[in-house]
Amino acid sequence: MNRRKIFALLWTFGLLVGANGMTAFAAEQKALEEAAENYVSRIVSFTDGTGMRVTYDANASRQYVYEVEDGVLTDVKVKKTDAEGATVLEANHFEGTVELQQPEEGEKYTSIAADLFGGNTDITYVKLPAGVTTIAAESFQGCTALKSVYLPASVTSIGKGAFRDCTVMTQIAIPKSVTVIGDGAFQGDSKLQKLYFKGGDELTSIGLEAFPGADMAKDLVIVADKGSMAETYAEENGISFEENEAGE
Numbered sequence: 001m002n003r004r005k006i007f008a009l010l011w012t013f014g015l016l017v018g019a020n021g022m023t024a025f026a027a028e029q030k031a032l033e034e035a036a037e038n039y040v041s042r043i044v045s046f047t048d049g050t051g052m053r054v055t056y057d058a059n060a061s062r063q064y065v066y067e068v069e070d071g072v073l074t075d076v077k078v079k080k081t082d083a084e085g086a087t088v089l090e091a092n093h094f095e096g097t098v099e100l101q102q103p104e105e106g107e108k109y110t111s112i113a114a115d116l117f118g119g120n121t122d123i124t125y126v127k128l129p130a131g132v133t134t135i136a137a138e139s140f141q142g143c144t145a146l147k148s149v150y151l152p153a154s155v156t157s158i159g160k161g162a163f164r165d166c167t168v169m170t171q172i173a174i175p176k177s178v179t180v181i182g183d184g185a186f187q188g189d190s191k192l193q194k195l196y197f198k199g200g201d202e203l204t205s206i207g208l209e210a211f212p213g214a215d216m217a218k219d220l221v222i223v224a225d226k227g228s229m230a231e232t233y234a235e236e237n238g239i240s241f242e243e244n245e246a247g248e
Contacts, residue, residue: 049173183207
């Protein structure tokens with residue numbers, strides 16, 4: 001076979017390979033476009049227990065697949081569509097405002113593994129679902145963009161260092177259901193301005209240095225019922241106290 005024929009064959013083979021590659025690329029692009037077309041965002045807003053207005057895409061969590069082990073949420077995958085149109089699960093990185101829900105099927109979770117959010121510097125707000133009873137130790141530690149977290153009325157305990165070093169957190173509402181707040185739960189939160197214990201509190205224990213002292217969070221105010229453990233803590237640690245308004 002002469003050189004001219006060999007060159008012609010190689011050129012034809014390359015063209016076919018290129019065409020196949022282009023076909024695969026086009027199919028992948030089409031699948032991504034269809035997935036984008038089928039996904040409809042649903043922007044909602046709500047005012048949490050601190051008065052903070054939160055806006056987010058309520059449909060984002062519909063793409064989540066929750067992995068639960070012994071009542072602990074260990075991972076969240078996100079559903080995507082591949083080039084063949086099949087649904088696949090991919091690792092998910094949370095950012096911005098995040099709403100979590102309970103799995104539609106299977107085991108529900110009552111707490112969250114510390115490595116799911118801990119150290120995440122991209123989340124700004126997290127809304128937790130009903131059924132969560134424990135904010136485990138170090139769950140949100142080092143989340144340096146986190147401004148607040150919505151805690152449902154099912155929460156009964158906040159673990160050691162759960163919100164430590166959330167350096168831009170400004171306010172958070174503690175549900176009446178919470179009975180225990182662990183050591184250093186909010187330590188290092190120098191921008192914290194208000195801790196709301198709305199509707200009274202059932203606290204039986206507040207750990208050592210649970211909240212940043214007056215020397216760190218200079219504008220911190222604890223809002224709670226008169227005569228509550230939260231008020232006593234404020235007085236003992238030189239933190240400003242404000243009485244709950246009637247009915248809150």
